[in-house]
Amino acid sequence: MKVPVCIFLLLSLFAVNSSQAKMVEYVENIYLSPAPDEITKIVHNVAEKNFDEDYEVTVPKKAGMQINPWNKFIASAKNPATGNLLLIINPEWFSQLFQDEKTFLIVRAFLSAKNAQGLPIKIVPWVFFVISILTIILLTLLLGKIQRLSNLKRWMRIVIAMTIMAILNLLVLNKVQLKILEYLAFRQTMRKTHLAIQISGVTKDVAINALSRFDVVIKDGLKSGESFWKPFETAFEKQVQALQEG
Secondary structure: OOOOHHHHHHHHHHHHHHOOOOEOOOOOOOOEEEOOHHHHHHHHHHHHHHOOOOEEEEEEOHHHHHHOHHHHOEEEEEOOOOOOEEEEEOHHHHOOOOHHHHHHHHHHHHHHHHOOOOHHHHHHHHHHHHHHHHHHHHHHHHHHHOOOOOOOOHHHHHHHHHHHHHHHHHHHHHHHHHHHHHHHHHHHHHHHHHHHHHHHOOOHHHHHHHHHHHHHHHHHHHHOOOHHHHHHOOHHHHHHHHHHHO
């Protein structure tokens, strides 16, 4: 039996529409409010072309920017209450951007919310935990072979091994782990940035200009005594440099 053409077209249209991103109204609280129409329209135009997840668009209140200074720009996460992608856009800062910069940063925010943390970053702490356990076992066995310590009870050798391991962690391994995590996080950030350039269709110069805007505000904040930004003092500078060199 042949399906009438009109029914086939309706079913096809439904399949396409069902896979498009859909904005869900955000429930206002003391930190965030639903975004105004001029912002939701911009986000919708980007989301419907590139994404298929449900999302919520908000603007931060004063308390929202105090509890998380990243909300002064454009931030994203997954709403733990609904499971939807959540975009937080500061209208005052957002209005200063060119249209291509807005598109790029919206795409970048969607990508960041979808993939908050890569698998390698999650694995690293477990790898170092296993290394620590194996090192303690090895040290315990080695201490048993030292003549002066061979008569010690096993639990005492284990305590000595754990003490040595704690010192190694403090002096070496914790710093190595931090460097590895920083490297992996930067690589993940740059992958998302390059993917955002590709999806949004903007030039590399647009992305550089958009990221430079973060860098300017962060460094101005540090000059004004906003210590929150200290760990991120060169974060966007390095991203811009990587794009310029890549």
